[in-house]
Amino acid sequence: MSVYILVVDDEPDVEALFRQQFRRDLRSGRFAMEFAPSAPAALARAADVADPSLILILSDINMPGMSGLEMLPKVRAERPDVPVIMITAYGDAETRRKAIERGAIGLLTKPIDFALLRHEIDTRLEQAA
Template identity: 80%
Template sequence: MSTYIVVVDDEPDVESMFRQHFRRDLRSGRFAMEFALSAPSALERVKAIPDPSLILILSDINMPGMTGLEMLPKVRAERPNVPVIMITAYGDDATRKRATELGAAGLLPKPIDFDLLRNEIDHRLEGSV
């Protein structure tokens, strides 16, 4: 069984950036990453991944159409046991508070600290074993 992380961001270069930073993990099969360019697409992917394979969702906040904050309650309703970490270039207190109120497990500022993210993923992988 594969372990999945879903990354939601409307910027197409995000996928290559994540694949580059986690290339060894992806190549070894330690986990798989699914990418969605929109919140509606992410919701479809989240529904398609079987429990308990999905261990983490990473979502940008500012996206056209449905924002990450608008998607958050929908994905939490669908997968209440899967943590969602929001990613934003605007990590102000109001955004952090709103994300937390909607059920986010955390907020990562852009540019992403991939060492910090790797620690979070390692923690989630240890919990899923």
């Protein structure tokens, strides 16, 4: 079974950054990454994939239109099986509290600690195996 991670961010350079950080994993087929430029696009993609191949959603909080925090309860209602980690430049206690209350399993602050994120992805891959 091929598994993938959905990354939601309106910044165009995020896709290049993630592809560069995980290039070996992506090249080897260990997992795939899909990118959505907005919360509505991410909700549509999560709804399209009804099988368990979606193992993790990583979402920016601050996006135009629907924010990541507004998307969070909707994606959790649609896909309660898929863990969501929020990403923000502002990792204050209030933002963390809101993210956890709305269903996130964690919050990463920018700049992203890719070693920590890799550990989280490894955990999800083990659970999916």
